[in-house]
Amino acid sequence: MSEPGAENVPAEPGPENPQDQEQPQQMEDRQQPQQIEDRQQPQQVEDRQRPQQNQERRQLQNEMRIVNIPESPLERIDRKLQEIKDKTDGIPYLSNEVRFNNEIIGNLEKTVANLETAVDRIIMILQTVEERQGQGRAENSCPFCNDNHYASDCTQYKTLTQRRNRCNANNRCERCLLTANHMATSCGTKSVCYYCKREGREEQSKGHNSAFCPFHFPM
Numbered sequence: 001m002s003e004p005g006a007e008n009v010p011a012e013p014g015p016e017n018p019q020d021q022e023q024p025q026q027m028e029d030r031q032q033p034q035q036i037e038d039r040q041q042p043q044q045v046e047d048r049q050r051p052q053q054n055q056e057r058r059q060l061q062n063e064m065r066i067v068n069i070p071e072s073p074l075e076r077i078d079r080k081l082q083e084i085k086d087k088t089d090g091i092p093y094l095s096n097e098v099r100f101n102n103e104i105i106g107n108l109e110k111t112v113a114n115l116e117t118a119v120d121r122i123i124m125i126l127q128t129v130e131e132r133q134g135q136g137r138a139e140n141s142c143p144f145c146n147d148n149h150y151a152s153d154c155t156q157y158k159t160l161t162q163r164r165n166r167c168n169a170n171n172r173c174e175r176c177l178l179t180a181n182h183m184a185t186s187c188g189t190k191s192v193c194y195y196c197k198r199e200g201r202e203e204q205s206k207g208h209n210s211a212f213c214p215f216h217f218p219m
Contacts, residue, residue: 158218
């Protein structure tokens with residue numbers, strides 16, 4: 001029984017249960033790592049797949065090389081350009097060497113050409129001197145037959161024996177072909193055989209007249 005005069009006052013709500021207050025926070029704390037883990041899973045999966053993809057790509061490239069799959073035109077052009085570049089790295093140095101050698105060769109060729117011209121001129125001079133001194137003629141008079149031609153062109157006395165006998169008969173020197181009282185071995189004329197000189201026989205060209213060349217005329 002309630003006391004008389006007491007009013008029915010509703011009871012004030014008491015403090016909430018602490019466990020009930022902690023439940024939402026605990027649920028949020030448990031969900032946050034799960035969310036982080038859920039976000040990390042795709043990246044981890046991608047990271048795990050990347051090495052496998054690289055390995056598969058390398059394996060595919062090796063298989064392509066093994067089966068010798070034809071190159072595309074662009075790949076072939078790139079490869080050729082690289083080969084050309086590798087081969088032409090030393091071209092500037094070689095070009096300088098070739099240019100320098102060409103200059104030296106050009107100078108040598110000019111020198112040789114000048115020497116050849118000088119030698120030809122000397123041969124012509126020697127031939128003229130030999131013909132004038134060695135033939136002993138007036139107005140191209142042959143010392144063998146007295147005809148109007150050079151002694152070496154005589155067709156009447158063709159052999160060396162015939163010409164030697166003719167010189168002895170006319171008292172002529174076989175070296176200078178002049179009428180003289182000396183032997184060919186003591187002749188002071190420095191005869192140079194035109195035929196030996198022309199053939200490059202330097203040593204044999206000295207000591208005999210062109211008309212008595214043993215290499216050009218029969219015995």
